[in-house]
Amino acid sequence: MKTLHDLHRPLGALGINVSPLGLGTVKLGRDQGVKYPNGFTIPDDVEAQMLLKLARDLGINLIDTAPAYGRSEERLGPLLRGQRKDWVIVSKVGEEFEAGQSRHDFSAAHTRLSVERSLQRLETDFIDLVLVHSDGNDLNVLNNCGVYQTLAALKREGKIRGFGFSGKTVEGGLLALQDGDCAMVTYNLNEQGEKPVLDYAAAHGKGVLVKKALASGHVCLSPGVDPVRASFELLFDHPGVTGAIVGTINPLHLAHNVATAAAVIRRQP
Template identity: 30%
Template sequence: MLGLEVRQLGKSDYQATFLGFGALEIGRNWGLGKGSQVERPSEDVAGQVLNAVLDLGINLIDTASAYHASERRIGMFVAHRRQEYILASKCGEHSREPHTYYDFGYQAIKDSIDRSLELLQTDCIDLMQIHFGPDPEVVLDNGETVRAMVDAQKEGKIRLLGASTGGGIARRCIESGDFDVLQLGYSLLSRKDEALVDLCGQRGIGVLIRGGLGAGRLTPRVLPHMNALDPNTHAKISALLELLDGDADRLVTLALRFLYRNPNVTSVLAGSKNAAHVRKNLEMLELDIDESLIDEAIHVT
């Protein structure tokens, strides 16, 4: 299956499946809609989803300290399968349910990494990423966060350094030479960082994609919420649906195939609190779609 094809994660020895799993929704209220639509699942359902992800053959799980119960649930339900997945987490934005807070100081980052190791029930996290907040320039300027991550790397607690960012901050991260992997927001609906995806490829930096399905807007789940979209997004999705003769299921195919054909994309993080949705993403990626249709989709968005 295309979604289970592996791509090298930057210059590392890791081989990540093209479809990865974003573990935000299994730990924190999030998503398209309201009420129960955005509530995180029960413990049992979260465990079922995580094990289903691995059963399907997906080998990358991305979480964060700020995803509330996510790290703990990963440790609780799939720590015993640790050899089956690349584990990525984030530091800098910290959980204080129901909220989060930012602290990028040296000791805060060291403590956060130790806490993540404990919750995830592992002795090493494969990829630790900076979870930037409102003042990313300051974080890079003072260097404490990177220094703490490098020290944790020397101690064998993390293997690769990454950053979840975009725009000018992402470019600074690339130019710094400090990072093995960048996580970028990129999709048919938002291509402003496309040049950065390609620059990462040129520099041998792995690329994880967040928002590749437009936070649910490039899936059938968007249909009941069309009237709540901003005019620009509404126009783009309407144009895509017209291209697809109204078949909202094929939005997923179109969105994922757009990303799949970019060799600089390592893995697309598709999150869900429903195991059936994860399986459906893999299946939709398999459907045939003409390259010219992808070109048209780019043109209308």
């Protein structure tokens, strides 16, 4: 069975090694207001536990969550009990999801409150990486709100090991990487506009995690072409890409994604 155990790579300069695929957990906590081609049912605890065990067995150590993912964080706390050393946890600040609606708050006070709440929910003393969940006004968020300075302070306090930015613009990604440790960018077969952020990260030793690597399941290619393989070939050909977050709750999809990524990274047919 192809796994990712021996393919972990550094997450920027943080001294943390992560698997080239991470497990996104929006589907563990939220089924409203999400853009997927097919509906889904949120897995129960037994199904979620099996999915997490499979991910670990396949060599995935990176897990991505957020307050905006509904109950994701508060479910992961109990689900990951006794396994903290096995996982690199990424969470976010800046976006809340309540009663089916998103709202944003990038103030210093809310940033600190959000991280403290995530620590409690995840039942951990520290979070490996906290990213700002941008509303799209990337430069305004970075320049005029207290969020980045507060995350830097939380890093000095040891409550988070690294921080960065999940934005929507090239300018935001580039500015975020100057002071931060990692950017999360959209990069897939349909959208490659944020490639300059990957180039900057590669040149400056920063981390990049790719969101929507499979275009949230919307990639269309000519017949006979495996969209997952084509997507991963694009991603892992770029030296700036640390890893990609894939949000599947289907064990077969997860195993296929891992086998495909392992083959692509090892340059195997």
